[in-house]
Amino acid sequence: MSDTLEQLEERVRSGDETVTPEEVEQARVMGRFAELRKVAADRRAAAVAEAEAERRRTAALAEAERLLAQYPEEAREARVRDVQRAVAALRAELDGYHEAADQAWAVMSAGRPVPMTTFDAVTPMQYQKRPGLGWGYSNGSPAVYRDGVNVMRLDVAAIMWRALTQPEEG
Numbered sequence: 001m002s003d004t005l006e007q008l009e010e011r012v013r014s015g016d017e018t019v020t021p022e023e024v025e026q027a028r029v030m031g032r033f034a035e036l037r038k039v040a041a042d043r044r045a046a047a048v049a050e051a052e053a054e055r056r057r058t059a060a061l062a063e064a065e066r067l068l069a070q071y072p073e074e075a076r077e078a079r080v081r082d083v084q085r086a087v088a089a090l091r092a093e094l095d096g097y098h099e100a101a102d103q104a105w106a107v108m109s110a111g112r113p114v115p116m117t118t119f120d121a122v123t124p125m126q127y128q129k130r131p132g133l134g135w136g137y138s139n140g141s142p143a144v145y146r147d148g149v150n151v152m153r154l155d156v157a158a159i160m161w162r163a164l165t166q167p168e169e170g
Contacts, residue, residue: 005031083164090163094156101152105142108135117145 003011005027011019108114117134130148137143144152 002030003027087160087163090160091156094154094159097154101144102142104133105135105144105152108133108144109142117143117148119148 003023005024008019008024008027012024109116114133114135117130117136119130119136130145132147134145134148135143136145138150138152142152143150
């Protein structure tokens with residue numbers, strides 16, 4: 001086994017006259033050559049690691065694209081249009097109901113063929129059930145009562161919210 005450059009130089013400094021200049025030079029050249037080989041090996045290892053990282057990145061992107069492709073934007077937009085049409089139909093239905101409620105109030109109250117529904121001011125409304133249809137006023141506004149509940153104006157916002165956020169059962 002040959003000595004390293006540092007070992008040979010230390011032997012010379014210690015007075016060993018058997019060490020030749022050729023041996024020192026040979027050790028220097030071999031040490032430098034070993035360094036170059038290590039740099040080359042490090043570069044190869046880095047290139048392999050970089051290629052593997054690129055392969056993993058490419059595979060991850062391909063998988064992400066595959067997953068997203070299952071739900072194309074065109075299909076989403078088609079469902080949005082379906083919901084918009086359904087919301088427009090529901091809105092038209094609610095508007096029609098409100099028109100019918102206005103007409104029902106007018107039919108029952110004009111000339112008073114149906115007596116006005118009255119409620120006891122002391123007893124809470126939920127305990128004053130009146131069967132069937134009736135008409136009257138609630139806080140000064142026209143009211144149509146069904147079984148004692150004012151159904152003149154439906155809560156459009158609550159109905160729309162329920163339609164959009166509560167899945168259909170069944």
